[in-house]
Amino acid sequence: MNTYLGANNIVSPLGFTTASNMEALLQGTAAVKQQHFPFSESLFCCSKIEETDLNTRFSRLSKIDAFTHLEKMCILSINDVVKQSGIDLKNKENLLIISTTKGNIDVLEGAYKNIDSHRGYLSEFAKTVGKFFDCGFAPLVVSNACISGLLAIIIAKRLIENKSYKNIIVCGADIISEFTLSGFKSFNALSEVPARPFDKNRIGINLGEAASSILLSSDAISTIKISSGNSANDANHISGPSRNGDGLFQAVKNTLGDSKIKTVDFISAHGTATEYNDEMESVAFSRAQLHQVPLNSLKGYYGHTLGAAGVLESVVAVQSLLSNTLIQSAGFDTKGTSHELNVIKKTEHKVINSCLKTASGFGGCNAAALFEKV
Amino acid sequence: MKAKIVSYCKIKNNTVWVNGEKFYVDNQSVDITTFLAHLYKQLNLNYPKFFKMDNLCKLGILATELAIQNNSEFNNYEKDKVAISLSNNSSSIETDRNHIKTIADKNQYFPSPSLFVYTLPNIIIGEIAIKYKLTGENSFFISEKFDENLMCTYDSILLNEAQSSHTTAVIGGWVNVDGNEGEGFIYCLEKANFNPDRTGFSSSYNSETIHKFYNKTE
Numbered sequence: 001m002n003t004y005l006g007a008n009n010i011v012s013p014l015g016f017t018t019a020s021n022m023e024a025l026l027q028g029t030a031a032v033k034q035q036h037f038p039f040s041e042s043l044f045c046c047s048k049i050e051e052t053d054l055n056t057r058f059s060r061l062s063k064i065d066a067f068t069h070l071e072k073m074c075i076l077s078i079n080d081v082v083k084q085s086g087i088d089l090k091n092k093e094n095l096l097i098i099s100t101t102k103g104n105i106d107v108l109e110g111a112y113k114n115i116d117s118h119r120g121y122l123s124e125f126a127k128t129v130g131k132f133f134d135c136g137f138a139p140l141v142v143s144n145a146c147i148s149g150l151l152a153i154i155i156a157k158r159l160i161e162n163k164s165y166k167n168i169i170v171c172g173a174d175i176i177s178e179f180t181l182s183g184f185k186s187f188n189a190l191s192e193v194p195a196r197p198f199d200k201n202r203i204g205i206n207l208g209e210a211a212s213s214i215l216l217s218s219d220a221i222s223t224i225k226i227s228s229g230n231s232a233n234d235a236n237h238i239s240g241p242s243r244n245g246d247g248l249f250q251a252v253k254n255t256l257g258d259s260k261i262k263t264v265d266f267i268s269a270h271g272t273a274t275e276y277n278d279e280m281e282s283v284a285f286s287r288a289q290l291h292q293v294p295l296n297s298l299k300g301y302y303g304h305t306l307g308a309a310g311v312l313e314s315v316v317a318v319q320s321l322l323s324n325t326l327i328q329s330a331g332f333d334t335k336g337t338s339h340e341l342n343v344i345k346k347t348e349h350k351v352i353n354s355c356l357k358t359a360s361g362f363g364g365c366n367a368a369a370l371f372e373k374v
Numbered sequence: 375m376k377a378k379i380v381s382y383c384k385i386k387n388n389t390v391w392v393n394g395e396k397f398y399v400d401n402q403s404v405d406i407t408t409f410l411a412h413l414y415k416q417l418n419l420n421y422p423k424f425f426k427m428d429n430l431c432k433l434g435i436l437a438t439e440l441a442i443q444n445n446s447e448f449n450n451y452e453k454d455k456v457a458i459s460l461s462n463n464s465s466s467i468e469t470d471r472n473h474i475k476t477i478a479d480k481n482q483y484f485p486s487p488s489l490f491v492y493t494l495p496n497i498i499i500g501e502i503a504i505k506y507k508l509t510g511e512n513s514f515f516i517s518e519k520f521d522e523n524l525m526c527t528y529d530s531i532l533l534n535e536a537q538s539s540h541t542t543a544v545i546g547g548w549v550n551v552d553g554n555e556g557e558g559f560i561y562c563l564e565k566a567n568f569n570p571d572r573t574g575f576s577s578s579y580n581s582e583t584i585h586k587f588y589n590k591t592e
Contacts, residue, residue: 039477101494108470122465122516140524141516143465144496151513158531179470182477183490230540231512233458233503239491250454250509254540362491363500365512 003157005371006221007084008214008315011077012302013047016057022319025301025327026347032194032206032303039178042185045192047208047303048176049073067128068104068115073211074129074173081169081213082133085221089133093166095159096139098126099152100172100307103143105179129171146270146361147231148172149212149310154229154369156216166218172311173211180207180306187239189274195304197271197297197329198278198343200336205272208303212312220374224318228258229369239362241276245284247366248358252288255356255368264293264370265352266326266344268317270359271297272304273331277360282337290356291340300330310359310367317355317371324351377533377579380447380572382547382561382587383440385413385433392440393575394590406556410436426488427501428469429556434460434498434549435505437558441545442506445562447569448543455542457511457532458499461525462550463518465495498549511541520548520559520588526581533565542568548588559588 009017013031014024024031031047055064058072061079078096082089089096100122106112107120118124122141130139142152149172156168174180184190184207191204215221232250234242241248256262267290269281285291298313305312320327328347335341354372384391388409390398398416403409410432414424417439424432442448469492476485491497496514503509511532517524525546532541547560563579577583 039480102470103465105470108467109474121463121467123463123518126516127518138518142513143494143516144499144512144514145494147512155513155528159527162527162531162534164527178477179473179493182483182485183473183487183493186485186490187487232454233500233509233512235453235503235507235509238497238500238504239487247509361496362494363496363512364503365496365499 001161001218002225002374003160004217004219004221005224005226005318006215006217007081008318009077009080010210010212010312010315011073012210013049016076017080018315018319025316028328030194030301030330032208034192043192044181044190045194045206046176049209065114068107068112068119070104070173070175071125071128074171075132077211077213078133078169078171081215085215087167087169087215089135092136095137095165095168096130096133096135097142097152097156097168097170098129098139099142099148099170099311101143101145101148101174102177102180105177106175109177109179145363145365146306147310147359147365147367148307150314150357150359150367150369151231151310153226153310153314154231154367157226157229160216160218168216169213170216170311171211171213172308174209174306174308176207176209191273194331195273195299196331197273197299198336198341199332200334202273202278202336204274205299206303208305210302210305210308210312212308212315214311214315223374224321224371225374227370227372228255230254231365231367234364236364238364241280241360243280245280245287247364248281248284248360249287251366251368252284252356252358255370259370263290264354264356266355267293267295268313268355268357269295269297271299273299279337282339282341285341286339292342294326294342294344296327296329296344314357317357321352321355321371321373325349326352376566377530377563378566378576379579379583380562380564380576381441381444383437384591385437385558386591390440391591392444394587406551406554421505428492430466430468430549430551431492431498431501433551433556433558435501437549437560438502438545441560441562446574447564447572451543453507454509455540456508457541457544458502458508459513459525459529459532459544459546460499461515461517461521461548462495463516464550464552465516466493468551469493502545522581522584522588526579526584529563533563
């Protein structure tokens, strides 16, 4: 049985559709830029969706004051997929999965006067989004740090192949907030200039906000399938990756093993541009004999969009397969990891049939999934 | 479904039950922090990392320890084949509130990395993975209440050979902390054919039994 990856969307500063995002990526346009926030004198380099743009779009769907920034992003993203696919979320054969790390964290920060404080709970946030689409079931929520989005896609595949549901829309989303900016800053993990994944001069991450959605189905709705996917834990440290890349290696090994293939045409890596993460990935890919496979990270364009990242990057991977395009890994110039990697330096068109998507996160978690043309 | 539940621990209202039997009652603690410290002492854990954890992780570690102590086969599992599949309603909300307190006052702005790292619910999965060296599958779900149907469906998929050969056993359940209220329910599941001759507690795993065990607090 196959699970297909169909209609999809990206809501980001680069656009409100997948097409507009892909166009920007092909032109090498990045969403991350230096900006000031009222809460700090420091500059932050991050990608943030303009409230006015979001409200202009959202006002065509519903009242802008009734929803939070994140809820509006999610509803716009899911609505695009619903419109494209005709999937009815009322129908109990269909499910909505939301992946997020912090949900409406701005509600907990007290950013809204007219929004009930309970919406700061992830389940209430998800229910609000689900209610907009009259979902037959309360949306399933996956909150597993930075692998949330990719893990949600793997979970969706498993539920479909278990015949629990026929169609599942996975929406990954997180916002820029003082909460996450101050937290990552306290880790000294933020870069004040655009992130440079895998580069020798990388100094840290940019944060970003986005909502991205994709439809998975047991019906042959597209020519791309998710062939396999697994997660694994480093069992090493809660805030630092394993030096040996153990968890990522295990997730990749199991994922390639399940599909009985040895290599892939390209890798959509996690690549946060921190010293330790990128180094860990180079070790894991080298152990998996994938060091010659063309690889990119999209963090130089979007920053790290946390719970959205796995979905957003999977959507771009699917589009890359469909258009036979290897997208340049923004910010990369000189090898900066102890092990060799084939980081894509220039966007090029080339026939590609398979993609390995990976993610790693706090709590020692790692995930890998294989997307292939049917 | 070819899975069995081989041990479980429930912690609620300063009381601990193991495999349905009352194991420990603390009538003195007035808050969850003190209760968790008392229970830690009671278990003689000698795990200094415990004191760095937030209450969510402390609760999860103690419930997991008791579930594992009562699972005679635990040391026979290959550690890369043990999945951790947890859920709660409040995510990491207590630590979220504490992090917000550190950034609320511009004159006393001290966000701390050792606190911030606990603002993710799956950190408890990481803590369990580290303590017991478990490198298998991970998943953290959010649901308003303990959702036995969701957990049972997903855990059964993990243990189902046809879909995945990577999981022999699952540490599963619910760990929730909100304000001074905490509730932990951790169970060990294994493939029904793992050791057909195992002795002691064992029950078939389905949403009815798990619902019953979750509610079995006299």
